Amino acid sequence: MILGLISRLKRWYAIPYLLICIAVSSQSLYQLFTDSRFSLSWLGALVAVGPLVLFMSLVYTFPYTRVVRFIAIPVIMALLGALLTVVEMRPLPTFYTLFFGLGGVLVYVFWYTYLDRSDNVLLKKGAYLADFTVSSLAGEKVSTSSFLGKKVLWVFFRGNWCPMCQSQLAHLAEEYETLRERGIELALISPQSREKSAQQQSRLSVSIPFYMDEDNNAARTLGIVHRYGVPLGILGYGHDTVLPTVVVTDESGKIIYVDLTDNFRIRPSVETIIASLDQAWIKLGCSVVGWNQ
Structure with a gap:
């Protein structure tokens, strides 16, 4: 309350x-x-x-x-x-x-600027990502199980109205090939309309998959709904959104990296994410080249 x-x-x-x-x-x-x-x-x-x-x-x-x-x-x-x-x-x-x-x-x-987010027991390193369903820009239903067998970088962003989100996505687009070289798929998810996500996708330098989280169902499953997170006066987005969240899962769906920022102006850089993943992979006794294998 x-x-x-x-x-x-x-x-x-x-x-x-x-x-x-x-x-x-x-x-x-x-x-x-x-x-x-x-x-x-x-x-x-x-x-x-x-x-x-x-x-x-x-x-x-x-x-x-x-x-x-x-x-x-x-x-x-x-x-x-x-x-x-x-x-x-x-x-x-x-x-x-x-x-x-x-x-x-x-x-x-x-x-x-603080998000007042509570501890999230579902999004911890070593845990398995909960199953949820989102919609592609083509209107197809896509579940997390369809990503099994792939390394996935999941980015939950608030919407086109958020300048920090736009910058975050632009930076991801710049480093898209670096991520792909390591065998990492991207999934950009927000509760905004399909049309707005399509507009955002067209502004990026590469074609990255966008998904729509209708009624924040996926965010609710993961415990990352931001109630009344859309500022008064921003029209066309409702009043609830998602807490900015970055998760990386391995081929089995296990979480190997997670960022639950407590300040909407601060997002993890792609370099930070890649460095963390490379370090984790090396600890497992594999070379960085092994990301592609």
Whole structure:
């Protein structure tokens, strides 16, 4: 119940907060250019709130995967803005700076980006992947049993609306041949519509199989449903999605690698996955070349 409430609060946070920050930045600029005297308080409000607007705009315009847990520049600028605004302590810009600037960016970094996922006993190294069924872009039902005899990299992603997911998929496409050389099949799974996955597939440099998890049935089987994970204002995706999850299984369906990120901005790089698999394979007494055999 508590996790459900937290998820709802996070769903209501992102887009409304971004719109408020845009409004505060616009008002701060207006006041700086129209006030008869220069105001450190309004400059502080702009410095505190503006960088986060710019950061989020860049993320959605030029999607990329964050490899660090904390975003330094918006935090530093929010602190600098707070120092500027308290010099004059004008009530309105000071409130904007401390509440929407410093407070908002700290909430984003230390609360909003975390996924609040609980321990998952089904997705552990050495366990066998639970059986589930998904649909191909052609509409065919595909079960995990049809992948037996193959090494498979399963990637559960949230949808086209998520810039970190887009970056993750683009990186996988860049390293697709490296994975294939090791005999690894890819399966990209999301709860979004078949049409949206087809659009995402067309944007990649190679043709990687996409699958649709209708009503999050596979995610529910694996315990990785993210209730109310789609931000308010993102249309066409419902309100539930999947927790970003990466799993690698061997020919028998046994899990040999798993990443259950607790921060949606952090995804495992393909290099990290490959290095972990190579190391695991060497420990079994085989050469890396053996992946193809």
